[in-house]
Amino acid sequence: QMARLGLQEGGEISADELILTIAEKNRNWKPEETQVLRTHADLVGWTESDNIPTRTEGDSPTGIGRGKYQVEMDSLRREALKNNPKEYQKYKDFTGSSTTYVNRYKNFKEQNNIPLTKKEIELFKNPDLDFSQVPEDLQTAMFYTDKLMKPNFAVKDLVKGKISHNDAWYKY
Numbered sequence: 001q002m003a004r005l006g007l008q009e010g011g012e013i014s015a016d017e018l019i020l021t022i023a024e025k026n027r028n029w030k031p032e033e034t035q036v037l038r039t040h041a042d043l044v045g046w047t048e049s050d051n052i053p054t055r056t057e058g059d060s061p062t063g064i065g066r067g068k069y070q071v072e073m074d075s076l077r078r079e080a081l082k083n084n085p086k087e088y089q090k091y092k093d094f095t096g097s098s099t100t101y102v103n104r105y106k107n108f109k110e111q112n113n114i115p116l117t118k119k120e121i122e123l124f125k126n127p128d129l130d131f132s133q134v135p136e137d138l139q140t141a142m143f144y145t146d147k148l149m150k151p152n153f154a155v156k157d158l159v160k161g162k163i164s165h166n167d168a169w170y171k172y
Contacts, residue, residue, distance in 0.1 A: 020034050069139060
């Protein structure tokens, strides 16, 4: 709501509300359906980090999960597995959550003819983004685009009430 009020007063729309506005229009969602995705993000954020955007997994500087949604950093995952050769081999060339979130966000914006902001361009220069250092609205925007573009995520079923928030979180 605050982002929309700011826009009415001539301010900029937040990154997360921009994504939701586009999704709502492109998918012909009703406002209450869009609200379901907002609620889902809030519930996942609460489960993962108590909705603390600067949180690191275990409140440790080396915690793999970062930010409000505990998006995993590839470099920290590899570091954590370096003494386990079998597990390390599985992940050594793997690009995980942070890379996927960024790529889906970039692709969503490109597909909708929305240029990256200067701040986003600067942030995305790091191929292994630490989400605990990313502004909260951008973390949530990337959470949304991850779900909107994830091939097997049943976002339509979620917003239509066909699956619960718990099922969406557990299964996807």
